[in-house]
Amino acid sequence: MTDAATRAAALLHEHRESIDRLDAILLYTLAERFKHTQSVGRLKAEHNLPPSDPTREAAQIARLERLSQEADLDPEFARKFLTFIISEVIRHHEKLQK
Ligand SMILES: O=C(O)C(=O)C[C@]1(C(=O)O)C=C[C@@H](O)C=C1
Numbered sequence: 001m002t003d004a005a006t007r008a009a010a011l012l013h014e015h016r017e018s019i020d021r022l023d024a025i026l027l028y029t030l031a032e033r034f035k036h037t038q039s040v041g042r043l044k045a046e047h048n049l050p051p052s053d054p055t056r057e058a059a060q061i062a063r064l065e066r067l068s069q070e071a072d073l074d075p076e077f078a079r080k081f082l083t084f085i086i087s088e089v090i091r092h093h094e095k096l097q098k
Pocket residue numbers: 037040041051052053054056057060085086089090093
């Protein structure tokens with residue numbers, strides 16, 4: 001291997017270590033979020049509240065779009081990501097209401 005290729009391989013390894021560390025953070029963060037939403041789902045089921053709350057979602061999306069601009073992340077990606085997670089949460093809430 002040339003020096004340049006060795007340096008590139010070392011850099012790739014470092015980036016991949018960071019990526020693995022960040023993926024773990026994302027996963028644990030998501031698990032913690034789901035613990036809170038499970039509690040919300042139980043509360044909603046106990047009090048006959050609807051699984052989804054579009055007003056709350058609109059506020060969350062607006063906030064995330066603002067944050068993603070500050071964080072230099074594509075706001076459209078942030079919106080799709082949150083919408084994907086919330087749709088899974090709503091599915092869990094609906095199951096609790098059956
Ligand atoms: O805050 C709520 O009411 C929730 O049920 C949680 C949550 C979310 O995952 O953030 C999920 C569904 C609602 O439509 C809005 C928000």
